[in-house]
Amino acid sequence: MNSLCHFPPLYVLVFSLLTLQYLTTTTAKCHVDDKTGLLDFKSGITADPSGLLASWKPGTDCCTWSGISCQPDNRVTSLTIFGQPDQPNSFLSGTISSSLSKLQHLNGIYLQNLRNLWGTFPNFVFSLPRIQFIYIENNRLSGQIPGNIGNLTRLESLSLVGNRFSGRIPNSISELTQLGQLNLGGNLLTGTILDGIRRLKNLTILSLGRNRLSGSIPDFLGTLTELRFLRLSHNNFSGKIPGSISALAPKLLNLELGHNALIGQIPDFLGNFHALDTLDLSWNLFSGTVPKTFENLTKIFNLDLSHNFLVDPFPDMNVKGIESLDLSYNDFHLVNIPSWVTSSPIIYSLKLAKCGIKIKLDGWKPKETYFYDYIDLSENEISGSPVGLLNRTDYLVGFYGSGDQLRFNLESMRFVKTLKYLDFSRNLVFGKLPKAISGLKLVNVSHNHLCGPIPATKLPASAFEGNDCLCGSPLPPCKV
Numbered sequence: 056m057n058s059l060c061h062f063p064p065l066y067v068l069v070f071s072l073l074t075l076q077y078l079t080t081t082t083a084k085c086h087v088d089d090k091t092g093l094l095d096f097k098s099g100i101t102a103d104p105s106g107l108l109a110s111w112k113p114g115t116d117c118c119t120w121s122g123i124s125c126q127p128d129n130r131v132t133s134l135t136i137f138g139q140p141d142q143p144n145s146f147l148s149g150t151i152s153s154s155l156s157k158l159q160h161l162n163g164i165y166l167q168n169l170r171n172l173w174g175t176f177p178n179f180v181f182s183l184p185r186i187q188f189i190y191i192e193n194n195r196l197s198g199q200i201p202g203n204i205g206n207l208t209r210l211e212s213l214s215l216v217g218n219r220f221s222g223r224i225p226n227s228i229s230e231l232t233q234l235g236q237l238n239l240g241g242n243l244l245t246g247t248i249l250d251g252i253r254r255l256k257n258l259t260i261l262s263l264g265r266n267r268l269s270g271s272i273p274d275f276l277g278t279l280t281e282l283r284f285l286r287l288s289h290n291n292f293s294g295k296i297p298g299s300i301s302a303l304a305p306k307l308l309n310l311e312l313g314h315n316a317l318i319g320q321i322p323d324f325l326g327n328f329h330a331l332d333t334l335d336l337s338w339n340l341f342s343g344t345v346p347k348t349f350e351n352l353t354k355i356f357n358l359d360l361s362h363n364f365l366v367d368p369f370p371d372m373n374v375k376g377i378e379s380l381d382l383s384y385n386d387f388h389l390v391n392i393p394s395w396v397t398s399s400p401i402i403y404s405l406k407l408a409k410c411g412i413k414i415k416l417d418g419w420k421p422k423e424t425y426f427y428d429y430i431d432l433s434e435n436e437i438s439g440s441p442v443g444l445l446n447r448t449d450y451l452v453g454f455y456g457s458g459d460q461l462r463f464n465l466e467s468m469r470f471v472k473t474l475k476y477l478d479f480s481r482n483l484v485f486g487k488l489p490k491a492i493s494g495l496k497l498v499n500v501s502h503n504h505l506c507g508p509i510p511a512t513k514l515p516a517s518a519f520e521g522n523d524c525l526c527g528s529p530l531p532p533c534k535v
């Protein structure tokens with residue numbers, strides 16, 4: 056027999072493909088368990104003002120509902136509901152129904168930025184045999200992370216960022232050896248970084264910032280060589296940065312240790328972190344100089360060393376485009392704004408308060424002013440006028456220049472529409488207050504040489520006092 060005969064004629068093939076297409080589009084219905092579980096979830100939601108679940112209707116195929124993905128066999132594999140952080144109505148109130156345990160093929164649960172989901176950790180995930188991705192972020196869940204979390208051995212991502220989980224991180228977390236991302240930031244967790252974390256060799260993201268963790272930064276973090284993001288800011292970690300961390304040099308992109316109680320020198324080896332784009336060591340007790348090796352941090356975009364006890368000399372960085380820089384409140388005497396700052400084509404945030412800068416501001420001509428949101432040059436010896444600079448920063452949100460020697464007529468300043476914060480207190484500013492200050496959230500022009508009536512404002516007297524002859528609410532009335 057001719058083997059070609061085994062192949063069906065073309066028209067049969069086309070016909071059956073069409074039939075298959077027809078069948079999948081019309082008869083495909085999600086599994087009844089999945090549908091029941093999802094509708095139970097919906098009935099646990101007490102408010103959904105922006106209609107995130109509007110398409111979840113009983114008579115319809117749940118695989119077509121928004122946020123639901125199904126496999127070809129029509130079992131629900133992922134549940135994804137995002138709130139839009141910038142839209143006040145985009146939230147869900149209520150609890151996460153344990154009926155979601157009916158979704159036995161669920162692989163990923165993504166309930167992010169819904170703000171008002173509350174209750175405890177969703178224990179139903181323990182009965183989901185295929186669960187690998189849990190992202191329950193920016194909600195109001197509370198209580199402890201369950202002690203048996205280690206049972207979820209298939210987990211590749213666990214993110215509970217931005218909830219109110221308290222207590223310690225359970226020891227059993229060390230069983231989650233497939234984890235690539237462990238993100239528990241923005242909760243109320245206490246205790247130390249457990250020794251068991253050392254077993255999580257696949258971690259690329261370890262994010263524990265904004266909690267109440269304490270103790271030292273463990274030496275073993277250096278053995279987690281896949282790490283790209285290490286975020287421990289806003290806790291109460293103490294001690295030195297351990298030397299073993301140097302092993303993370305090839306791959307680490309993000310090292311955030313700000314707002315802790317770390318001491319000692321900034322280690323030289325940080326200069327070998329060639330991939331590093333974000334380094335936050337702010338608000339600690341670091342002392343000594345910034346290592347000269349920092350000249351090699353050519354990819355650093357975001358550098359925050361503010362609020363430490365660092366001293367001169369500051370290294371001459373070889374970075375092409377710093378995006379945000381904060382060196383404020385150390386013991387630097389930079390004299391000039393560094394050339395690698397002035398030449399950055401992409402900088403948007405510059406904070407050099409109390410950095411011993413002694414320039415005339417009119418002469419500072421940054422290569423790019425378009426992206427600037429924030430400029431803080433407070434508590435330096437900066438003279439001259441910011442008028443030219445503020446005329447070129449079209450999207451500026453805040454300018455802080457208190458405690459300098461700025462001398463200019465405030466009436467000649469352009470107020471861009473985006474401006475919200477303006478602090479010129481303790482300078483030599485003269486002229487009258489422009490009406491535009493009424494539109495700002497925060498103004499401080501105290502202790503200058505301004506004169507005349509204060510435009511309508513809700514700000515306190517301390518924002519205006521100490522001038523030559525400003526008058527009217529909140530200061531005493533103008534003489535007529």
Ligand SMILES: *[C@@H]1O[C@H](CO)[C@@H](O)[C@H](O)[C@H]1NC(C)=O
Nearest residue numbers: 178181182203204205206207
């Ligand atoms: C977790 O695992 C332990 C030991 O393997 C087992 O005894 C326990 O029942 C499991 N708990 C859950 C909720 O699956």
Ligand SMILES: *[C@@H]1O[C@H](CO)[C@@H](O)[C@H](O)[C@H]1NC(C)=O
Nearest residue numbers: 210211232233234235256257
């Ligand atoms: C974890 O790492 C091991 C060894 O490198 C690798 O075989 C495995 O695929 C990784 N698991 C995940 C989920 O990436």
Ligand SMILES: *[C@@H]1O[C@H](CO)[C@@H](O)[C@H](O)[C@H]1NC(C)=O
Nearest residue numbers: 267269270290291292293316
């Ligand atoms: C931070 O830790 C220190 C001990 O290292 C302790 O004395 C202090 O009370 C802690 N602070 C907070 C806010 O927990």
Ligand SMILES: *[C@@H]1O[C@H](CO)[C@@H](O)[C@H](O)[C@H]1NC(C)=O
Nearest residue numbers: 326327346347348349350351
């Ligand atoms: C920068 O790195 C190169 C090559 O790794 C090295 O030779 C040089 O000494 C480093 N520069 C500084 C200032 O550490």
Ligand SMILES: *[C@@H]1O[C@H](CO)[C@@H](O)[C@H](O)[C@H]1NC(C)=O
Nearest residue numbers: 442443444446447467468469
């Ligand atoms: C502000 O910029 C405009 C247009 O670029 C220019 O005409 C004007 O003279 C500038 N004003 C000041 C005070 O620099």
Ligand SMILES: *[C@@H]1O[C@H](CO)[C@@H](O)[C@H](O)[C@H]1NC(C)=O
Nearest residue numbers: 457480481499501515517518
């Ligand atoms: C304004 O600045 C002065 C001095 O810098 C300060 O004492 C005062 O509290 C500030 N007021 C406001 C409203 O920011």
